Amino acid sequence: MNNFNDQKSIRQSIRLEIREKRRNLQACEQSAAANSLKLNFFQHIKTPKNARIGCYLSNDGELDTSLLIQELWHKNLQVFMPVIHPFSGTTLLFQSYEKNSPMTTNRYGILEPKLNCQDICPLAELDVLLLPLVAFDKHGNRMGMGGGYYDRTLARYYQEHWRTPKLIGLAHDCQRVDTLPTAAWDVPLQAILTPTQFYCW
Ligand SMILES: Nc1nc2c(c(=O)[nH]1)N(C=O)[C@@H](CNc1ccc(C(=O)N[C@@H](CCC(=O)O)C(=O)O)cc1)CN2
Numbered sequence: 001m002n003n004f005n006d007q008k009s010i011r012q013s014i015r016l017e018i019r020e021k022r023r024n025l026q027a028c029e030q031s032a033a034a035n036s037l038k039l040n041f042f043q044h045i046k047t048p049k050n051a052r053i054g055c056y057l058s059n060d061g062e063l064d065t066s067l068l069i070q071e072l073w074h075k076n077l078q079v080f081m082p083v084i085h086p087f088s089g090t091t092l093l094f095q096s097y098e099k100n101s102p103m104t105t106n107r108y109g110i111l112e113p114k115l116n117c118q119d120i121c122p123l124a125e126l127d128v129l130l131l132p133l134v135a136f137d138k139h140g141n142r143m144g145m146g147g148g149y150y151d152r153t154l155a156r157y158y159q160e161h162w163r164t165p166k167l168i169g170l171a172h173d174c175q176r177v178d179t180l181p182t183a184a185w186d187v188p189l190q191a192i193l194t195p196t197q198f199y200c201w
């Protein structure tokens with residue numbers, strides 16, 4: 001097996017192991033984590049008034065963002081959700097998400113706002129992007145579900161050194177690994193927020 005395939009299979013086994021770990025968290029652990037995430041977010045992340053925050057709706061044991069989203073709305077911050085691009089099918093758009101937004105499920109069964117082009121926010125106009133992830137390491141490397149959606153969507157952001165949005169991964173503490181094998185297209189994060197920690201690079 002060559003080095004590229006070695007790395008790929010190491011990534012895949014880490015992915016399976018950590019996904020199982022987070023799916024095995026008890027409902028009470030998930031709700032405590034969701035509450036701590038909300039508190040930790042406002043303690044560490046200072047956002048401009050009316051800031052635009054990209055977030056995600058939790059799936060597969062991911063850190064539950066529902067309490068954080070309620071609080072973002074309560075503070076009059078604008079929330080945006082990823083929508084799988086209807087034509088490219090491999091990148092994400094960020095669409096405004098409000099209490100009464102019409103929703104649909106994407107090809108993975110994850111809820112996303114029903115596409116409405118007027119409600120799409122260009123990536124560079126988001127102030128903060130909160131990313132789901134499967135595993136992260138001490139260098140701020142992120143590994144996702146394996147679709148490459150965030151990496152492809154953020155490729156220009158990274159190559160052209162955009163200043164916004166600030167990229168912050170959200171994860172349970174049990175999703176930290178020592179070192180992740182990285183791929184050339186991986187976009188490193190500026191920070192990771194867990195229920196108990198704020199790692200900043
Ligand atoms: N909550 C959330 N929303 C998100 C993401 C995410 O990671 N979490 N994404 C981040 O990119 C995008 C969707 N990407 C995903 C990629 C793969 C799978 C997944 O479940 N894959 C299955 C195989 C399913 C199949 O082949 O049909 C699996 O690996 O078991 C889910 C989401 C956009 N929205």
Ligand SMILES: Nc1ncnc2c1ncn2[C@@H]1O[C@H](COP(=O)(O)OP(=O)(O)OP(=O)(O)O)[C@@H](O)[C@H]1O
Nearest residue numbers: 142143144145146147148149150151152155183185
């Ligand atoms: N910038 C890019 N341009 C083209 N293809 C890409 C790019 N980024 C990722 N890919 C493709 O996506 C596939 C999955 O990448 P990877 O395993 O790093 O995804 P991931 O980070 O786990 O997923 P996600 O970003 O959706 O959470 C790779 O095999 C790669 O071919």
